[in-house]
Amino acid sequence: MLTQEQIAQYDRDGFIVLKGLFDADEVARLQAAAEHLRTPQRAHPDANVIEKDGVSIRAAWAVELDSPECNKAMRIEKVFGPVKQLLGERVYLFQSRLNYKVAGKGDVFQWHQDYASWFMDGVPEGGHRDMLTALVMLDDTTSESGPLRFVPGSHKEGMIDPIYDTWTTSYPLHIVPDETVKRLSDGSGIVECVGPAGTVVLFCGNLVHGSSENRSPRDRRNLYFAYNRDNNRPVSAKSRRQHKNPYIVSPTSSALDVLHAAKI
Numbered sequence: 001m002l003t004q005e006q007i008a009q010y011d012r013d014g015f016i017v018l019k020g021l022f023d024a025d026e027v028a029r030l031q032a033a034a035e036h037l038r039t040p041q042r043a044h045p046d047a048n049v050i051e052k053d054g055v056s057i058r059a060a061w062a063v064e065l066d067s068p069e070c071n072k073a074m075r076i077e078k079v080f081g082p083v084k085q086l087l088g089e090r091v092y093l094f095q096s097r098l099n100y101k102v103a104g105k106g107d108v109f110q111w112h113q114d115y116a117s118w119f120m121d122g123v124p125e126g127g128h129r130d131m132l133t134a135l136v137m138l139d140d141t142t143s144e145s146g147p148l149r150f151v152p153g154s155h156k157e158g159m160i161d162p163i164y165d166t167w168t169t170s171y172p173l174h175i176v177p178d179e180t181v182k183r184l185s186d187g188s189g190i191v192e193c194v195g196p197a198g199t200v201v202l203f204c205g206n207l208v209h210g211s212s213e214n215r216s217p218r219d220r221r222n223l224y225f226a227y228n229r230d231n232n233r234p235v236s237a238k239s240r241r242q243h244k245n246p247y248i249v250s251p252t253s254s255a256l257d258v259l260h261a262a263k264i
């Protein structure tokens, strides 16, 4: 469970790093799941997004549908316990995705806030105690392999008026204007999520984040589980997302139970 100091750090910075949560055996099983999810044998191939080159996989959505390992990882106590500490007792999986950042091919993620997209899905509240994402690093990650990058404390701005960028990558995104990123990072700097596979990072929906290309010879696979408070579900009448994909918002209808197990 998180200490009071860790909770205060999350409140202040909008993220918290939990080192060594998954061991080498668990990471190997999640890596094997990642390889299965990127193949056409996947039960839901439409859930996968390809990079602009038309060949390399960019992302697999709704991973819990086809991977028992991912399905356990999203509920296991060492991940979901801290999530519930921050969001409350009744929490469900809002969305999941696995971003592959293929070696030498993986494209950028422009600076953005996840809640800017979730707002378009009709989710009423995007505060740091309403929605957050657990990132599980599946590969050892360095500055060269396109790590996730945060502007610490940027969640305190609330939702920043976004630009809808349909041209930079293969996937349209509500991005934060460059001048806003500059203003926010001039004060706080930028933090890179580098470190060994098995590291977990919890970050909130209004935290400004992005990543550059993968210039390394190794893939950088990041698994993401986005959670929402059960009483903050999207209001369908307020959904305005332009590029709809049925795998983007999880069909899971009920609040999750914790999986009491040491390993996935």
Ligand SMILES: O=C(O)CCC(=O)C(=O)O
Pocket (backbone or CB within 6 Å): 097, 099, 109, 114, 146, 147, 148, 209, 210, 211, 222
């Ligand atoms: O995986 C990355 O590098 C960025 C992921 C991200 O920000 C997203 O999927 O919204």
